[in-house]
Amino acid sequence: MPDPILPDLLRPGLDLVFCGTAAGRRSAEQAAYYAHPGNLFWRALHAVALTPRLFAPAEFPQLPxxxxxxxxxxxxxxxxxxxxxxxxxxxxxxxxxxxRHAPRVLAFTSKAAARAALGHATGYGLQQERYGQTQLFVLPSPSGQARGHWDLGPWHALAALVRAR
Structure with a gap:
């Protein structure tokens, strides 16, 4: 099996893991998650205070x-x-x-990712299903191509869930 396009950033004890569908072309070229300048992922993380500052895509290894x-x-x-x-x-x-890694929350960064993983369509927010003890959450896609569906509200709800230990 070839190496993954982007390495997993997983380890036991994480509060939150984000899961998208696949690396976009810019992310693959830069070997960094959510690297396209039109992608709102990094801005959303900072806007909802999940990161203390705005991170650049290349800084993704600092997230754990x-x-x-x-x-x-x-x-x-x-x-x-x-x-x-x-x-x-x-x-x-x-x-x-x-x-295996058992983060507290797994957040899908689009309805498409959630549908592919769960096998059915779903709405935004906290889901009834779990992976083991891990809660599942669905977010609006930060992709520039999904701008018409963008809503920071579910991102704020996710941040509140993660902070409420």
Whole structure:
């Protein structure tokens, strides 16, 4: 199996892990999560006070020190969701990684990621389902291509959930 496009940023004891679908072209080129300048991920993290300052995508390896991890569903594919092959998403592998590392919360960074992982459509916010002890949360996509659906409200709700230990 080839190396993943982006490495998982997972370890036991994390409060929060974000999960997207797959690395975009810019993220793959820069070897950094959410690297496209139009992506609101890093700005959203700072806006809801999950990070103490605005991080650059290349600084993603610093997130575990803040209790935050990163992963994605398609570890070996690059591109927009509509460009990915049907078998790109490995929901079983994601579930195993999350159950092994047991973060408090797994946040899907789009409804598409949540649907691919859970096998059904879902709304934003905290979900009834869990992966082991890990709570699941669905966020509006920070991608520039999803700007019409952007809402920082669920990101604030996630931050409040993470802070409420």
């Amino acid at each position: 020190a803040l209790g935050i991890g990163l992963t994605d569903l398609a570890k070996h594919h690059i591109g927009n969701d509509d460009e990915l092959p049907r078998d790109a998403f490995d929901a079983d592998a994601l579930r195993k990684r999350i159950e």
